[in-house]
Amino acid sequence: MSYLEYVIGAYAVFAAYLAWDFLVPRLRLARTRRNIVQRARREATRNTGVVE
Numbered sequence: 001m002s003y004l005e006y007v008i009g010a011y012a013v014f015a016a017y018l019a020w021d022f023l024v025p026r027l028r029l030a031r032t033r034r035n036i037v038q039r040a041r042r043e044a045t046r047n048t049g050v051v052e
Helices: 003-048
Strands: none
Touching: none
16 A cells, blocks of 8 residues: 555545545434423324324
8 A cells, every 4th residue: 555545535534434424413413302392292283182
């Protein structure tokens, strides 16, 4: 492996990690928000007695 291949590989791993570090928290936040909305709907349905 030449030095250039090593540097390209290192930058590729770094870029992949940055993308992962950027996306994962946003995906978790979206899932958490969706869960909160679903829970609120279930509780509202339970409290009003309306069946959908």
